[in-house]
Amino acid sequence: MFMNALMAFIPISLLLKYVFHSPPLWVFAAAVLAIVPLADWLRRATEHVAVHAGPTIGGLLNVTFGNMAELIIAIFILLSGNVEVVKAQITGSIIGNALLGLGLAIVAAGLARAPQRFNAANAGQLSAMLFLTVITLTLPAVFDYTEQLPGFAAEAGQRGNLDEKLSLGVAVILIVVYLLNLVYTLVTHKDVFALADSDEGGHGQPAQPWSLPLSLGVLLGGTALIALESEMLSGALEATAGQLGLSEFFLGVIVLAVVGNFAEYLAAVYFARQGQMGLAVNIAIGATVQVALLTAPLLVLIGYFLGHPMNLVFGSPLEIIAIIAVALTVTAVTKDGETTWFEGVLLLAVYAALALAFYFVTPRGAEGAGEAALHLVRALAA
Known part of the structure; x- marks a missing residue:
């Protein structure tokens, strides 16, 4: 019901932009609220298409389209030239999925039940991929610093x-x-993961699957509408930041990241409340891994081919610290295959602290990334 109510902001945002020519802040807010239900409809359409495509192709569709809304938003912002905002959105998605999304799910499940258990081995694999994320996303900044020696x-x-x-x-x-x-x-190991899903109460199938034409229509239509809303959002970003007294960096790392991944948060909380904690963990950490292993590199390649090059050198050492904090915190919480509501509170506390730091930080841009990395390396060495 909540998501259906938010659908009203789709025509509202179009009227504000093209009919009433309203201030950018109004257009930005309406576009943000419109993208939230569209992202959820995109997720639901993907699940219904997966029913007709079979388990293997269905699984591929689910993981591929899981971050489609976020990717579309980032592409339009990249095309507008706000490269640092795109990088901030990547950072915000990583910390948002792993800390905010997983934290909300753990709290939602733990308040009403005893400690929740899940497959520790599966969570361990995802944690290992998170550490790969740390290495690969911090390497370019350290390399940039090395070239200044x-x-x-x-x-x-x-x-x-x-x-x-x-x-x-x-x-x-x-x-x-x-x-x-x-x-x-x-x-190669689909039987192992299918067994794990079965043991933990896997996704299952929609009770009443849509027809394939309807599913594809919703998927394509939702993608087109998200693209339209993202174009309006990116055009109003700079003016909105100035009117609110916030940096575009903060809007990228907190607001845009949360909007692009809101459907994953809801899905993780829903399954956690149903007692399927393993699935909630897979959604939250899996979405984090997907941002780092697919969304971020795709944006680098897309920017290169479209003439808007983007590197992976993060301009703020705080972004690097945030990514490292995600891997360490999530691993500490999930390594025993059991969670309690207080561990969810700890994840939310880390996210709140990082969000507060991002609110006050003044980014210097890509040209200062090498110097920032130098200060970070010296601080870690001390």
Whole structure:
């Protein structure tokens, strides 16, 4: 009912933008509220298409379209030239899925029940992939710093070119790992994961599946509407940030990231409340891994081919710390295969602290990333 009510903001946002020519803040807010239900409809349509496509193709569709709303938003912001906002959105999605989404799910499940148990081995694999995320997403910033050392001393223009080449290479590696993970979970070891889902109360199928034409129609129509709303959102971003007295960086890392992943939060909380904690953990951490292994590298490649290059050198050391914090915190909470509501509170507390830091931080942009990495490396060494 809540999601259906939010659908009203689709025509409202169009009227505000194209008929009444309202202030950017109004357009931005309406577009944000319109994207939330559209993302949920996209998720539901994917599940119904998966019923007709079979388990293997269905699983591929679910994981591929899981972050479609977020990817579309990021593409339009990238095309508008706000590269640092796109990077902030990537960071925000990683910490939002793993800390906010999983934290809400654990609290929702734990308040009404005894400690919730799930497959620790499956969670361990996802945690291992999170650490791969830490290495690959922090490497470009450390590389940028290395090129500024006396023994290397690359000029700013040359360093930027090297950063872009390294980011393209890392993007290809991450996509290959993501594809191999799909082969592992959906082909070579599908029986193992199917058994795990069965033991933990897996997804199952919709009670009354839509027809294939209807499912595809909703999928395509939802994608087109999200693209339209994202175009309006990106156009109003700068003016909205100025009117609210917030940085575009903060809007990217908190607001846009939450909007793009809101459907995953709801799904994780729903299944946690149904006692399917293993599935909730897979949704939250799996979405985090997908952002790092697919969404981020795709944006690097898309930016390169569209003439809006984006590297993976994060301009703020706080972003690097946040990504590291996600891997460490999630691993500590899920390693024993059991959660309580207070562990969910801990995840939410870490997210709130990071959000507060992102609110006060003043990013310096990509040109300061090497210096930022230098300060971070020195602080870690001390």
